[in-house]
Amino acid sequence: MEASTAPYPDFTPQVNGYTGRLHVVPADRTIHHTMVNEWREGHGQFAVHWSNLPTVATLATLDDEYAAYVGAFLDRSTPLAWLEWVTTRPGLSLTEARAATSAAIGALEHTLAKNGIEKVFAFVTQPLFRDATHLGYQRVAKDTIPVIKSLTSAA
Numbered sequence: 001m002e003a004s005t006a007p008y009p010d011f012t013p014q015v016n017g018y019t020g021r022l023h024v025v026p027a028d029r030t031i032h033h034t035m036v037n038e039w040r041e042g043h044g045q046f047a048v049h050w051s052n053l054p055t056v057a058t059l060a061t062l063d064d065e066y067a068a069y070v071g072a073f074l075d076r077s078t079p080l081a082w083l084e085w086v087t088t089r090p091g092l093s094l095t096e097a098r099a100a101t102s103a104a105i106g107a108l109e110h111t112l113a114k115n116g117i118e119k120v121f122a123f124v125t126q127p128l129f130r131d132a133t134h135l136g137y138q139r140v141a142k143d144t145i146p147v148i149k150s151l152t153s154a155a
Contacts, residue, residue: 018062018095018096018098018099018100020062020063020096021061021062021063021064022060022061022062022099022100022103023060023061023064023103024058024059024060024061024103024104024106024107025058025059025061026057026058026059027057027058027059027069027071028057029050029051029053029054029055029057029071030050032057032059032066032069033048033049033050033053035066035069036048036053036069036085036087039069039087039088039089039090040085040087042089042090042091043087043088043090045087048085053071053085054071054072054073054084054085056071056072056073056074056081056108056111056112057069057070057071057072057085057108058070058104058105058107058108058111059104060099060100060101060103060104060107061100062092062096062099062100065089066089067088067089067092067096067097067100068086068087068088068089068097068100068101068103068104069085069086069087069088069104070083070085070086070101070104070105070108071083071084071085071086071108072084072108072112072120074117079116079117079118079119080117080118080119080120080121081112081117081119081120081121082120082121082122083105083108083120083121083122084122086101086104086105086122088100088101098131101131102131102135105135106135120137121140122137123144124137
């Protein structure tokens with residue numbers, strides 16, 4: 001899917017190691033959910049219903065092609081957000097995936113901070129932990145395993 005070429009408002013990503021054109025655009029869960037699910041399934045992850053994707057999200061583009069998606073859920077009681085459903089287009093090189101993900105996270109953090117969010121929480125896999133620490137994230141728990149339960153099927 002070809003991406004919009006407009007850069008993310010007020011944010012120009014600069015990522016080491018990637019020399020192509022890099023932009024970040026706002027994501028819309030009602031428009032981009034099919035693509036996000038195709039990427040997730042391409043990485044062996046389960047599909048997510050469009051209504052479960054965050055309303056606040058970014059898409060990074062590499063050379064005008066969508067490459068990474070990052071969403072954030074906001075906590076209404078505290079200035080805290082959770083990064084969720086982070087995924088990349090299958091087939092990217094490690095350098096491309098890191099550049100796109102870092103840019104999408106950076107743009108999302110920029111927007112969150114401008115809107116009063118003070119902390120961002122995320123679960124990452126062990127291979128992504130190094131990248132997260134390079135982006136300024138700190139470990140808050142050891143041996144945490146994220147789980148999910150559907151309440152609609154529990155009735």
